[in-house]
Amino acid sequence: MKLGEGVEAAIHCASTLASVDGNSTMPGAALAECFGLSPSYLLKHLNQLTTARILESVPGPAGGYRLARAAERITLLDIVLAVEGREPAFRCSEIRQRGPVKIDASAYVKPCGINAAMLKAERAYRAALAEVKLSDIVAEYAAEGDPRAFAASCAFVERYQRPQKSASSKQI
Amino acid sequence: MKLGEGVEAAIHCASTLASVDGNSTMPGAALAECFGLSPSYLLKHLNQLTTARILESVPGPAGGYRLARAAERITLLDIVLAVEGREPAFRCSEIRQRGPVKIDASAYVKPCGINAAMLKAERAYRAALAEVKLSDIVAEYAAEGDPRAFAASCAFVERYQRPQKSASSKQI
DNA sequence: GATAGAATACTCGGATAGTACATGTCCGAGTGAGGAAGG
DNA sequence: CCTTCCTCACTCGGACATGTACTATCCGAGTATTCTATC
Structure with missing residues (x-):
């Protein structure tokens, strides 16, 4: 029950990328510098x-990363699952049928209640994450966060974002 | 986002211990054999x-483990936290203030919105686990589970549980 | 025969190796930009 | 002056070490039982 450190980095980077104009891009190195992270390692999570x-x-000079769709259509759950994997945290290895008491497999067709309870709790967790959109994070930051920090973030984005030539043509 | 394998073992063992009579005990070795686990390793989780x-x-011959309180007062959350630790899965390391843009610390007095959203989701997870009592697991198993498997479990408990002499006097 | 003592066997508990995963780093493939040469 | 080609620098992507945490195991501390010797 421990999330990797990369989740925090991934969400922060996605939030930052939500502030870039249109389909401009931002290099991974800039994102790493923005949060004081190792550039080489951050690329792994961005990948x-x-x-x-x-x-x-977008490869090449003036390349970088940008959101693949609108921030309103990206949830925290999407990011967490992308980084941590889609597998449930609790994996039932069916130890109930590993004992020495041999019983026909037909006795275990029903999933065990423990697994059901754990998965139900995990569904609640994921549902709570699915309710938070990336746009909510950005809006909350702009409205509630400290104006100085917000201004500094905007300045950072302005400084490092690279507009794309074939921008409008690559719209999906 | 991955729970250790010991969580499953811990819950199964606790459920089994909920079926022992009064304050009889069951040795850790018996529980390990019941689920085909390594006895030495299971003791770590039981500990x-x-x-x-x-x-x-209870140490000594005829010793073993038993529930410390009624199964109605033990939730899945208690067990999960005991095995996995009480720390939240998501730990905010405040990477937002690690960047090169130096801003006064007063700009970060408010907890970051990402951390708040993640912790809220985790609260939902824990709340779902807290709603499931160990007695519910046992009752559901007795009612919905396969009668053959349930009978085998009861026979196993009957065979290995050890009544305690000073049983009634040690009631809390 | 009853009792006190010591040896014993069984239990849990903590300290000790092995392994899988996450972390951190490096180098190579690919691409667009920029400049130089030619028309 | 414009066009074309080449070189280059910058980007991402995947392959390679390192550290940490989980998994697995073994040996030691402690206790109720049990046997024996004595009263």
Whole structure:
């Protein structure tokens, strides 16, 4: 029951990318510098987000990352699942039938109640994450966060974002 | 986001211990054999439950483990926290203030919205686990589970449980 | 025969190796930009 | 002056070490039982 450190980085980067204009991109190195992270390692997580179709990557000079779809259509659950994997945290290994008492397999057709309870709790967890959109995070930050910190973030984005030539043509 | 394998073992053992009579005990070796687990390793998890005041351990011959309180007063959350630790799964390391843009610390007095959203989801997870009592698991198993498997479990408990002499006097 | 003592066997508990996963780092493939040469 | 080609620098992507935490195991501390010797 411990989430990797990369989840925090992934969400922060996605929030930052939500502030870039149109389909401009932002290099991974800039994101790493923004949060004081190792550039080489952050790319690993950004790549996971790209594989999950949450981000898009543009190679070459003036390349970088951008959101693959609108921030209103990205939830925290999407990001968490992309980084941590889609498997449930609790995996029932059916130890109830590993004992020495041999019983026909037909006695275990029903899933065990413990597994059901654990999975139900995990569904509640995921449902709570699915309710939070990336746009909510950004809006809450702009409204509730400290104005100085917000201004600094905007300045950082302004400084490092790179507009794309074939921007309008690559709209999906 | 991955729970250790010991959680499953701990819950199954606790459910089994909920079926022992009065304050009889059951040795850890018997529980390990019941689920085909390594006896030496299972003791580690049982010890965690004992430290968390969920189980009681009785040393010496005819010793073993028993529930420290009624099964109605033990929830799945108690067991999960005892095994996995009480720390939240998501730990905010405040990477937002690690960047090169130096801002006064007063700008970060408010907890970051990402952390708040993650913790809220975890509260939902824990609340769902707290609603499930150990007695519910046992009752559901007795009512919905396969009668053959249930009978085999009862026979196993009957065979290995050890009544305690000073049983009634040690009632809390 | 009853009792006190010591040896014993069984239990849990903590300290000790092995392994899988997450973390952190490095180098290579690919691409667009920029500049130089030619028309 | 414009076009074309080449070189280059910058980007992401995957392959390679390292650290940590989970898993697994073994040996030691403690206690009720049990046997024996004595009263």
